[in-house]
Amino acid sequence: MNILNRIVSDVHLMFRRPVREQYGALCYRLKKKRPAVEVLLITSRDTGRWVIPKGWPMDGKSAPAAAAREAWEEAGVKGAIGEEPIGSYHYMKGLPQGLKVDCRVRVFALAVDDICKNFPEKGERRAEWVDCAEAATRVQEPGLKTLLLAFEQKMLAEIGAAAKNGTPDA
Template identity: 85%
Template sequence: MNILNRIVSDVHLMFRRPVREQYGALCYRLKKKRPAVEILLITSRDTGRWVIPKGWPMDGKSASAAAAREAWEEAGVKGVISEEPIGNYHYMKGLPEGLKVECLVRVFPMVVDDICKNFPEKDQRRAEWVDCTEAARRVQEPGLKTLILAFEQKILAGIDLAAKNGATGA
């Protein structure tokens, strides 16, 4: 029985596809009147579910630069993107042939400072700015939900700290 279990395990490993890596941009802006973070969500082209801009690695571009490029192509936004990811999440990517592959998405925050009227996927997606709670509610991937809510706390904590330091003259 032991040899049979080993054969089954080896066959399973032979057909297991490696995790593919993608890069995503968590596009955000800060509300001016009260400290609040808004996230830009877009719809996927195939299922219409709410997602963040993301895509495959690009030759000659760093991971963060590829994420920024996806943000422009898919959502028409530009801004300052962090070189360091805030985390990652997994999801199953449906491929045109009907196969599904596991993807690990490294997520880079990008503060948006420009919204373009024309961009490559303008007529293929919808985009909406929503608060972090609503963004976490809309996305399906549990890891992305967690990232969004943790990111909001980090940004708001930074705003509070800056306000306190400014108020004390530090």
């Protein structure tokens, strides 16, 4: 029986597709009146579910630059993007032929400072600014839910530390 389990395992590995990589932007802004973080969610074009801007690697662009480009193309936002990912999550991406592939999305924080009126996918998606808790209830991917809530805690801790130190941006 052990040899049969080994053969089944080997066959399964032969047909398993490798994880595909995407880059996403967690677009955020800080509320001025009270310490709060808002994130931008958009709807996917195919299913209408709530997601963050994300896409495939781009030739000649770094991972953070590709994530920033996706944020502009899909949501019309620009800003300062972090050079290091804040985390990642997995989801199953449906392809046009009906095939689904496992994707890992490396997520970069993008501090939004400009919202454009015209951008490539304007009119193809809905976009809403929501707090991180609301965002976590709207997205389907468990890893993205966790990432959103952890991001909020990190940002609120930074805001609190800046306020204690007397930093003017708090």
